Amino acid sequence: MKRLENYLVGYILGIVLFFGVWWLASWAVSVFAAKPLQGAVPPPLRALAIFVDEWLDLVPHFFASGYRVLSGLLLSIVIAMPLGLVIGHERVLDRLLSPSIYLTYPIPKVVFLPLLFVFLGIYDAPKIGLITLVLVFQLLLSTRDAVKSIPKSHILSVVSAGASKWHVYKHVILPASLPAMFSALRISIGMAITALALTEAFASRYGLWRYIYDQWSRYSNYERMFAGILAMGILGLVFYVVIDLLERWICRWQHV
Amino acid sequence: MIKIDRLCLEYRDGRQTIPVIDNLSLEIREGESVAILGPSGCGKTSLLYAICGLVKPTAGTIYVDGQAVERPRRDVALIFQDLGLLPWKTVWKNASLSLELTGSRASFPKLSSADDPAFQKEWQRRKKSLFWAYFWLVVTGAWAAGQRFYLDRPFSAAVYLVTLGLDLIAGGFYWSEVRKMIDLKPGAPWSTWLWGGGWPQVLLFCVVLLLTAELISRLMYDLFTMPRQIREANLLIAQQVQNVKPLLDELGLDSRFYDRYPHQLSGGERQRVALARALATHPKVLLMDEPLAALDAFNRERIQDLLLQLWKERGFTQIIVTHDVQEAVFLGSRIVVLTERPARIKTIIDNPCMGTSRTSPAFYEKVLELRRELS
Numbered sequence: 001m002k003r004l005e006n007y008l009v010g011y012i013l014g015i016v017l018f019f020g021v022w023w024l025a026s027w028a029v030s031v032f033a034a035k036p037l038q039g040a041v042p043p044p045l046r047a048l049a050i051f052v053d054e055w056l057d058l059v060p061h062f063f064a065s066g067y068r069v070l071s072g073l074l075l076s077i078v079i080a081m082p083l084g085l086v087i088g089h090e091r092v093l094d095r096l097l098s099p100s101i102y103l104t105y106p107i108p109k110v111v112f113l114p115l116l117f118v119f120l121g122i123y124d125a126p127k128i129g130l131i132t133l134v135l136v137f138q139l140l141l142s143t144r145d146a147v148k149s150i151p152k153s154h155i156l157s158v159v160s161a162g163a164s165k166w167h168v169y170k171h172v173i174l175p176a177s178l179p180a181m182f183s184a185l186r187i188s189i190g191m192a193i194t195a196l197a198l199t200e201a202f203a204s205r206y207g208l209w210r211y212i213y214d215q216w217s218r219y220s221n222y223e224r225m226f227a228g229i230l231a232m233g234i235l236g237l238v239f240y241v242v243i244d245l246l247e248r249w250i251c252r253w254q255h256v
Numbered sequence: 257m258i259k260i261d262r263l264c265l266e267y268r269d270g271r272q273t274i275p276v277i278d279n280l281s282l283e284i285r286e287g288e289s290v291a292i293l294g295p296s297g298c299g300k301t302s303l304l305y306a307i308c309g310l311v312k313p314t315a316g317t318i319y320v321d322g323q324a325v326e327r328p329r330r331d332v333a334l335i336f337q338d339l340g341l342l343p344w345k346t347v348w349k350n351a352s353l354s355l356e357l358t359g360s361r362a363s364f365p366k367l368s369s370a371d372d373p374a375f376q377k378e379w380q381r382r383k384k385s386l387f388w389a390y391f392w393l394v395v396t397g398a399w400a401a402g403q404r405f406y407l408d409r410p411f412s413a414a415v416y417l418v419t420l421g422l423d424l425i426a427g428g429f430y431w432s433e434v435r436k437m438i439d440l441k442p443g444a445p446w447s448t449w450l451w452g453g454g455w456p457q458v459l460l461f462c463v464v465l466l467l468t469a470e471l472i473s474r475l476m477y478d479l480f481t482m483p484r485q486i487r488e489a490n491l492l493i494a495q496q497v498q499n500v501k502p503l504l505d506e507l508g509l510d511s512r513f514y515d516r517y518p519h520q521l522s523g524g525e526r527q528r529v530a531l532a533r534a535l536a537t538h539p540k541v542l543l544m545d546e547p548l549a550a551l552d553a554f555n556r557e558r559i560q561d562l563l564l565q566l567w568k569e570r571g572f573t574q575i576i577v578t579h580d581v582q583e584a585v586f587l588g589s590r591i592v593v594l595t596e597r598p599a600r601i602k603t604i605i606d607n608p609c610m611g612t613s614r615t616s617p618a619f620y621e622k623v624l625e626l627r628r629e630l631s
Binding site for chain 1: 305308309310328329330332333334336337338339340341342343344345353354357358516517519520533
């Protein structure tokens, strides 16, 4: 309980710091910027007030974006995690698959967006598909590398105690690579939301990027735009907090 | 007990092969304690790996209990130089790991939980609650399926129920918005999104199929497999408690330690956990690869005493690889001295001073003799 309290206090302090910097920025813009731009960065409390006012309008956008990110995340975990574990452990598979991974990894996955739209329709599927595509490689590579860096003696000690292949995966390889997987997940959240903003620019009626873009280009309403940005930040925060808590729970040995 | 017959071992390093062990023959009787001494890097570890079955010899054979070793055996336990404790497992889980892996029921007396009245009572209670759970599922399912509107769309009835609930909970204040977000034909019922064709329908169908299969398999499992599995799980836990707890007690690790992780322990305590893990399955052979090298002198001697005591009590065959002369004299009833790589047997020294006081003159004499042999 004490630890949870510290955790919460840390988060709240961090949020306060964030708003402080924002407030400074908005003050600087309102004082030093050219006349028509002076309202471009509203002060945080103003943006918060607008955010609260706009919340009911924002909800569908928020859920639409959250649904896409979450689906992409889960799908990529389901694909990348087992694959990474197996590739990392089985040398034959590593030799077989690594070249193709290295070939496709550096390509920015955005170039597949047209293909995704052609094959998966125009609704949520291509959006989730792109997020998955972006995340799969990230997770796959970090899982594989984590498996490769497991000390040989861990595996040998289990094998010498009479473990089967399945036992080795269950008792050594999976738990050993979990921390790396969590940190990869944390990195991928940012990438996922970036990819999300990209895909929501096309053929979407709901989504936080759609909302932000509309407020900017259609209504030139900077205050509402910032409410949208805030919502996006909250979306990311929710994911980060959930992942942090999950890690604390699952990788308990790292936190005692 | 262990017979090493003209063992050769080579490692391949690029083009060249490095001979590690060259034509080594050795016989070890049951219940003997053999110390193997040699300069570092001479192939002592490889020898142990070969006895354990982790490494295939290039030539020659190793027999344990009359059988040639091809893969790791249950009755041969190995303690690594860095102990090989898994950092993500608690002391208890680490110590009972080998029991869990082998699940060996044969070598232990069977406990019968089937005649245990507490177990019977628990099982009756579970059966009852299971019956009511399935009863409830069937009734609600029938009711949902019987909704007239949805008879033509079998699974959307459930969706309807769920959304109705969500609508009520949320006060209906934004679900119209959410609906607009998801279904592209405004005014169509909720279910069209899930059951109106396209990939959501396929996905939902797959999910429902999976759930149904899961439910059926669970029913089968609960009725046929669970009683047996509960019995076996109880048995396994009982075995772990029966075997691991006394061992940990004997090694001086009480229940305060059970939930700690290896990095929270001191070197000596970690050593004890590794010993417990190796001995939990009552192995016939215990192999140790310089297990005490990382300890301070005080702890090392304490653990040496402990090892000696365990060896006397349990009567397993013990091979300890070391580069510490005193340790070899204290723990080995026979001391095998190896040459530089490739390892051959230099001499074998019988050691009557094993386990005697470390300060006695005879002990000193033996240590001196061994030192002369090494130099």
